[in-house]
Amino acid sequence: MTPNFVGRLQTRIFVLAVIGVPVVLVLGFFLPVRTAPGASSSEIRADVWEAGLFTLLVVAVVGCVLWEPIYHGLQQYRWEKDWPTLFGLLTGINEGILAYLIVREIGPTPEFAKVEAGGFSLLFALVWLATWLWLNGPMRVVFIRWRFRGGRIV
Amino acid sequence: MVSDDTITIGGVDPTADAGTGPKGSGDLTDQLVDTDIWSDELVAGAGIPVVEAPLVTVGGGIGSFVLVDYLRIAGLDTSHVRSLGIQERPWQTYQYLTEVSQIPAAERLRSDSSGCPGNLWGFPSYALREAWREKTFAPLWNVLTEPILTDYWTPRAGTAFADMEREAGRIGYWDTVVKGQVRMVRRRHGGGYFTILTPPRGAAQTKRVAYRSRHVHLAVGYPGLRFLPDLQGYRQKHRDYRRVVNAYEPHEQVYEQLRRNPGIVVVRGGGIVASRVLQRLIDDRDRHGAQTTIIHLFRTYIDSSHGPSLFMRRKGADGWAFQGFNWPKGTWGGQLRDQLEKLEGDARKQLLGVMGGTNTPHRKLWINQLDRGRREGFYRVYIGEVQDVAPGPDNTVVTRIKQRDGSQVEVPADFIVDATGLEADIKEHRVLADVLDHSGAGRNVMGRLEVERNFEVRGTRSEPGRMFASGSATLGGPYAGVDSFLGLQYAALQITDELARLGFCRRIGVARSLSQWWRWARNRRV
Numbered sequence: 001m002t003p004n005f006v007g008r009l010q011t012r013i014f015v016l017a018v019i020g021v022p023v024v025l026v027l028g029f030f031l032p033v034r035t036a037p038g039a040s041s042s043e044i045r046a047d048v049w050e051a052g053l054f055t056l057l058v059v060a061v062v063g064c065v066l067w068e069p070i071y072h073g074l075q076q077y078r079w080e081k082d083w084p085t086l087f088g089l090l091t092g093i094n095e096g097i098l099a100y101l102i103v104r105e106i107g108p109t110p111e112f113a114k115v116e117a118g119g120f121s122l123l124f125a126l127v128w129l130a131t132w133l134w135l136n137g138p139m140r141v142v143f144i145r146w147r148f149r150g151g152r153i154v
Numbered sequence: 155m156v157s158d159d160t161i162t163i164g165g166v167d168p169t170a171d172a173g174t175g176p177k178g179s180g181d182l183t184d185q186l187v188d189t190d191i192w193s194d195e196l197v198a199g200a201g202i203p204v205v206e207a208p209l210v211t212v213g214g215g216i217g218s219f220v221l222v223d224y225l226r227i228a229g230l231d232t233s234h235v236r237s238l239g240i241q242e243r244p245w246q247t248y249q250y251l252t253e254v255s256q257i258p259a260a261e262r263l264r265s266d267s268s269g270c271p272g273n274l275w276g277f278p279s280y281a282l283r284e285a286w287r288e289k290t291f292a293p294l295w296n297v298l299t300e301p302i303l304t305d306y307w308t309p310r311a312g313t314a315f316a317d318m319e320r321e322a323g324r325i326g327y328w329d330t331v332v333k334g335q336v337r338m339v340r341r342r343h344g345g346g347y348f349t350i351l352t353p354p355r356g357a358a359q360t361k362r363v364a365y366r367s368r369h370v371h372l373a374v375g376y377p378g379l380r381f382l383p384d385l386q387g388y389r390q391k392h393r394d395y396r397r398v399v400n401a402y403e404p405h406e407q408v409y410e411q412l413r414r415n416p417g418i419v420v421v422r423g424g425g426i427v428a429s430r431v432l433q434r435l436i437d438d439r440d441r442h443g444a445q446t447t448i449i450h451l452f453r454t455y456i457d458s459s460h461g462p463s464l465f466m467r468r469k470g471a472d473g474w475a476f477q478g479f480n481w482p483k484g485t486w487g488g489q490l491r492d493q494l495e496k497l498e499g500d501a502r503k504q505l506l507g508v509m510g511g512t513n514t515p516h517r518k519l520w521i522n523q524l525d526r527g528r529r530e531g532f533y534r535v536y537i538g539e540v541q542d543v544a545p546g547p548d549n550t551v552v553t554r555i556k557q558r559d560g561s562q563v564e565v566p567a568d569f570i571v572d573a574t575g576l577e578a579d580i581k582e583h584r585v586l587a588d589v590l591d592h593s594g595a596g597r598n599v600m601g602r603l604e605v606e607r608n609f610e611v612r613g614t615r616s617e618p619g620r621m622f623a624s625g626s627a628t629l630g631g632p633y634a635g636v637d638s639f640l641g642l643q644y645a646a647l648q649i650t651d652e653l654a655r656l657g658f659c660r661r662i663g664v665a666r667s668l669s670q671w672w673r674w675a676r677n678r679r680v
Contacts, residue, residue, distance in 0.1 A: 002483050002487055002488025002490075002491075003488060004488060004489040077464070077465060079461070079468045079469070079477070079482055080301075080482045080483035081484030081488050082483040082484060082488065084300065084301065085298055086300075086303070089298070137277055137278075138277060140275050140276055140277050141275045141667060141668060142664055142667065142668065143664065143667075144274065144275060144662055144667050147276065147487050148486070148491070148644055150487060150488050150489060150492060
């Protein structure tokens, strides 16, 4: 990928909204995590949705404000001015860790402080992978100019 | 105009369609040649039959093919476009050039996995397709980890040809093809353009046919080969075309002879062609026992990272500058594209200069081969300026070099391979020279055809028509990667978007793109 800064922001927001949200919604039905002792599947689902959607919001905001500027800065040291595919995948690790800490700190309800690392990691990894596959795959079929405009959608 | 010793590509004689004829004979007249803007009467008066075609693309090569692909997907009917050229297949010249420069169909090009001339979306990419076809993870691992853990993955030449073949059939490209040599393109009184075609002998009643079109697209490729001046001088003076060869002309006799008898070959150039020639020479040593000594002549020797600033440093070693593709990746669609697009004149020239310069991709195979060559002594390097090339004793050719420290050295060899490039002055191409002389076109900062950001040729407007150009003839404009699959697609997209703005075809939006891609996937005709 060879993004420019505006493209990074647009792509991040788009993919979290259009891919991230549906994936979280679907995972609510399947994610094999225990969110509380004896929780029913509908309670788990609600928890997954609550945590998942809030995390998407955190990833969007923190990404635009902190991570993308860092990535863009690092990219300036590369001759090709590209952002290697591997980086796009591995940055899920640093973003996931920070997102986890933030979600536990500033989650809107007291339950957020008790979000389990295991379940969170699984949810985060699956959503990250889905968005990464989308960006490296079908995104260019939906928007044919996107890859020529540094990731800008509009 | 076209010099006698211009080497022709693919054996096509550019002078076959020269000349003018008496009025009314169906040939060009002196009056037509001398008049910049033609009226319908002037053309009719010469007896040249006129064929209507809303859009004509001149060249019939990959550039033309890619534009037709975009236009068809944008809803244009095949009857609305004509692709004029001499090639049997759009990739014919490209295939010829890659073969002689030592990239046969099974070897890999220097082109990104997502630059698929037969698929404008770039999905599924060539790496994905190769992984699927050959049931292997290797291409996927490569594109996942490039260029960090692996060198940039590139497709085999044959993959691109097969891709284009499939797409050509699917979009009805063959219905748009008209075989013949294009002589010139001129503006028309009242708007639009005339394109003069010289059909193959016997194919038409008259010597010339005129295509009257609203829009014209030029994608004529390279005018010809380019020789280093000293080698050009040697070949002309001594009429020796066997021992001093250009990598872009057939030169199999060099390898054959070296396989038969031990010999010395001098290779000049520091780009991908030189890399491929060196690989061929070393492969022949390894596989066929050729006792070849390779002397590599560098004029500029890059031995480390180089560049004007901390943020613009390109890797290099052992004489080579390393870069994944012929331009930095960000020039195709990233921040370097944005940067270049905004510049004009000297600023543009400067950025192009920094990003340009001869370079070759970093490939572990090549690095290892040359390391081995240095160790075992069959690969030697000289650095300096060539003073003179002359015949020597025992059927050799002697190159006299002034090295960096000022000392002179004479290098005798059995063969010299000029692997320095293909570019030639665009004036050596008949059609481009004519457009410069008669249709208002101008030169850009690198001496080639000046185009706008939407690839309209600056100065050639003939309302309501437009003249566009893409490919190598436009290098030096606001877009760097013009001479690549992805670059031709970028240009075609800009041109198609502009034509859609003019109401000539539809705009390829989300819905159209999705439905057309689905047709592509099922190999359904457009």
